[in-house]
Amino acid sequence: MTLALELRHSFPSFELDASFEVPKGVTVLFGRSGSGKTTIANAVAGLFKPDFGRIVLDGQVLMDSTRRVFLPPHKRRLGYIFQEGRLFPHMTVRQNLAYGGRFAPRQEAVENMERLIGLLGIEHLMDRRPALLSGGEKQRVAIGRAILASPRIVIADEPLAALDEQRKGEILPLFEKLRDELAVPILYVTHSPAEVARLATTVVAMEHGKVARVGPPAEVLSDMQVMPLGVRAAGSMIVARVAAHHDDGITELDANGVSLFLPRLDKRPGENIRVRIPAQDVLLMRSRPERISALNVIAGTVVEIRAGEGPGAMVSLKTDAGLLLARVTKRSVAALELAPGVVCHAVVKTVAIAPEDVGH
């Protein structure tokens, strides 16, 4: 199942003009707030009608402005997970979960309700009303409700934005599970680079209503032309395999032959994981450092250096582990005589990599 869309709409403050495809897996719409991400999600759901557009899901035309086709939301068969959950306050959790199923074609119920409830960990909440649920619990129920509607596509609009860090850490793995298990595509809206790194199979980077770049997360995140959230949030993503857990609480990863050391991860050896390395946590050195506390030293070659108006510069480094981004000052670029082709070493502190930056 694939979603293909093409949208244009004039807002007083900006122009929306986007076209891309959403294949199976998680397609993350990534950009700062106001870049048109939610508008696109709402257009797919039929909650927003753009001036011009064509949206096709799995061969069925959901909207086509030139042919004056506009399918209302209830005929689109999708599952929308809203930022604020939007559970029905007058229904119990059980009734909320069953709501979508009431209108879905019975024979097409794709998910086993009991199994999903177990996966979401909400067995004990079934008879409660939403008013008595915590934010994280509400979001678990909202996810279940969307999946149980037997959707042909799942849309999630910043589903973690209203949660604290700990709850985010609990809900993110659920989305990883859905990505790996669901047969339908997921369109996921966020402005969090960590969520992109952990969840995305495809990233659609948005800037001022336009698609700035589409591609796999490792490429888009380390593309210096595209930094929808600015340099502060920039970071690269590398894929690595868990090599070993050491007794001193360190987990060793193998990224294409390069050893990386992270704080203990709850992953089995041999498992493939994704690690986001924030650009501002990367130090550059011309010679291989010795007697240094940071455990990760990765040799690489400078590919590109971009400096803006401010004192900072972004350096991209080609390493065996993949492309790395380092945010340094222009002064350091000059002092180290950094230029494309120069060999240097990237240094990353083990503890700089937060658990939310690691996914599978």
Place this chain on the structure above:
Amino acid sequence: MFDGLLGPEEWQAVRLSLKVALVATVASLPIGVFVAYALARWRFPGHQLLNGIVHLPLILPPVVTGYLLLITFGTQGAVGSFLKKIGIVFAFNWTGAALAAAIMAFPLMVRAIRLSIEAVDSKLEEAGSTLGASRRQVFATITLPLILPGIVAGAILAFAKAMGEFGATITFVSNIPGRTQTLPSAIYTFLQVPGGEASAMRLVIISVVIALAALFASELVARRIARRVAGS
């Protein structure tokens, strides 16, 4: 049981008033919900006009409303003469009293229900539609349960108003004992005859009791529904 307390004529007025108010409330409730929903959620040409017409009985002198009803729904009236042919007579009939009461109470009912509809987060209705519910299904399963306290409040308010309607009723259907003499008309009549004060006072007490009971019941029901909606 009330036979000892009230004279037959007084008892008749109480019974008639209860019937008139009940029929007026029940019959106008679906229209009230529809109009309130239209005013709260739809933008259409004539929105202001509809709002004005609904509120008209609240600001017009009741006698004027009664007279307008008479020339419209009276047996000689434009609508009344037609309805008479199919066997429906409002003029000088208890049904006319119910019609007058319903129209006079309508603005209060619509206001209460409209407020409760405006308080419903339309994002919940959107969520319902993305889950496959049509507009009608969304209304029945989400909007309606959430506005139930407002509907109950509106209905009780309308019932109390209908119980006490006097001006439009007496103008439209007169004051015929056993047919159109409602509680307020009966109180008025007793006050016009010497020695009627005692009867009038008994009916006044009944009025107060019914009004308070209605208010109390509405509070109770609204609170219970609100608790169910809020969840506990």
